[in-house]
Amino acid sequence: MQCRKCHSEAPEGANFCPKCGAKLTVTTSVKSRGNGQGTAIKRGKTWTAVWSAPRYIGEDGKVHYPRKWKGGFATKKAALAYASCPPETVVKVPTLREYHKTWHSSAFTKLGKSKQTAYEIAWKRWEGLYDKPITELSIGDLQGQVDTETSTYYPARDMKTVASHLLKMAVAEGHLRANLAEYIELPPLDEKELTPYTEDEIKLFWAAYTAGDTFVGYILLMIYTGMMPGELFILKKDMIDFEKFEIRGAGLKTKKRKETALVFPQSIAPVLHELCDYSKSRKDYVLCMDRDKFYPEYHRAVKNAGCRDLPPYSCRHTTATALALGNIAPSVIQEVMRHTKFTTTQRYIHPDTAASHAAVNQMAATSE
Template identity: 25%
Template sequence: MKLPNGYGSVFKLSGRRRRPWAVRVTTGWTDDGKQKYEYLGYYKTRPKAMMALAEYNKNPFDLSAGKITFKEVYERFKKERFPKMSKSSQSGYTMAYNRSKSLHDMKFIDIRKSHMQEVIDNCDKSHGTKRKIKILYNQLYKYAMENDLTHKDYARFVELPRNNTKSSRKPFTLDEINKLWEHVDRLDFIDTVLIMIYTGLRPGELVEIKNENIRLEERCFRGGFKTEAGTNRVIPIHKKILHLIEARMNPKHEYLVTNHEGNKMSYYVYYHERWKKIMEQLELDHRPHDCRHTFATLMDNAGANKLSIRRIMGHAGKDITDNVYTHKDIEQLLIAIDTLK
């Protein structure tokens, strides 16, 4: 199909390339009547290239690498990468971008290590926040280099300060865990606190668990994200919480944890409308991530197999090379989880 005049063109480059389909648009004419081109980008398939060209024509932007700002690179990165990310990852990048306001209107090719370093050095938030800002810079430069918007990665020179902050996470005590069990049939959603304590799930992972991935008869389920080792990992179910998970599973619902309408619950709603209410009613002072810290502490105190603990929690390591679990692997995970009393 012939494209309209002035619309741009899509064509395949020669040789073996990871992204062989090029997209370019006409940006002007030479004195002798020849067209001037700028490349929009390179894509794996023709449909993706055509989609990128259509998006550009719907909302044209300056293609000159010398004029593209930090904000424009971020917006392009966001449009392409956000749909493939978890909500928590999107929130992290958005927060990091908002804390980089001094860079927003700068031309991307004019940004140097000192500009990014200043943002991090002047950030008055936690070490974790500063680390997320650096991750954003790393990802933007990777994206920019893939699309020929820059030729040097200055983000790799940015340094993080030493993390001198003590962890604010504190595990639940045995008395507090017993208190949760005492009220498990009296207060809504206390079961979710216990599920996290006995699985090591991150709170953001809890609300992503789908019922179809739970195998009650095998006492395990698949879930998790954030790291390569943590994504879609097998998590054994402790006998103590098996009935809690079974009772929460509703064949009409896609997710294990849902809102009052039976739809997926966001972490924001879970934390502000469920977690805080439980902590207030039981007079406890904990944040959701304390459950994961509690799990790690309990497993370590029980003398559980170290490799099994890392696999259950989704921690990467030299001895965790893939996400393939054999029947024997799952048996080992169950043995490890059953060390908890």
């Protein structure tokens, strides 16, 4: 009999080599657990179950074989039993509501107040899909909700924007492959062009104001400053600088409108003084009434003055048009209107046919 380690001769039946002491008889253990059933490791007084999780390909392009652990078992048998058949990990799929909570507490807070209001309204229109798992949403679901809740362009656009913000997060977390909101089709944009008041109508407003209708002063203020109705609602007396003929702090929506002063002509200063005296607001607002009272009073004043019943926003279009007809430089008109781009200002200028005839006649006279 030869030793398997030092190869020297050993007596038959000996269990150990008399020369090197190596064990001569080798017993092969029978494997009692199959592959993939995990194992158990003793840690202190308890046992820990260890098993292999599904393999995956990482960002490095390599195949990874992750292992999972769970400790606290009193016996090895219990740990092995758990490792051989671990419970399936249930992955909770988030909903639109959950993503909205995240967005509402982060990026949403950086938006302007008007945008926040518009998106809050849009979010309420998604109520039918609030709690549906993101992975179960389809383009048809999104389109159907938009079609049901809206029929015009801008509300539908706000719904699409809100959904897009939420679904982008789902894509980033791997719950969706693509932002499905991008496939929402919006209703056609039927943007009706606002009409400015004419020069004759402005004279009628002055006549009505001179005759004692103080409310018409608010209309004249909007016409001569390009102020939006929303800016009139927040205008306070301490925002007015009568020495510089400027108003600061009433700008809304865009950064340009917030930072650029509203300028008013000297002719409107007495009107503005009277409006400040006319207001009884305890918070020093120049307009001492809410929106529900303002709009009926506005339309009453317009009709009594003998003018067309145009919406308040037409006053702002009147400003730009009057400046353009007065041959004011485009850059100056843009600054008065507080627009970032002149292409926006152009949408507020509405020369009538008479102005067009006068312009071409002036060109003809100059060329002769």
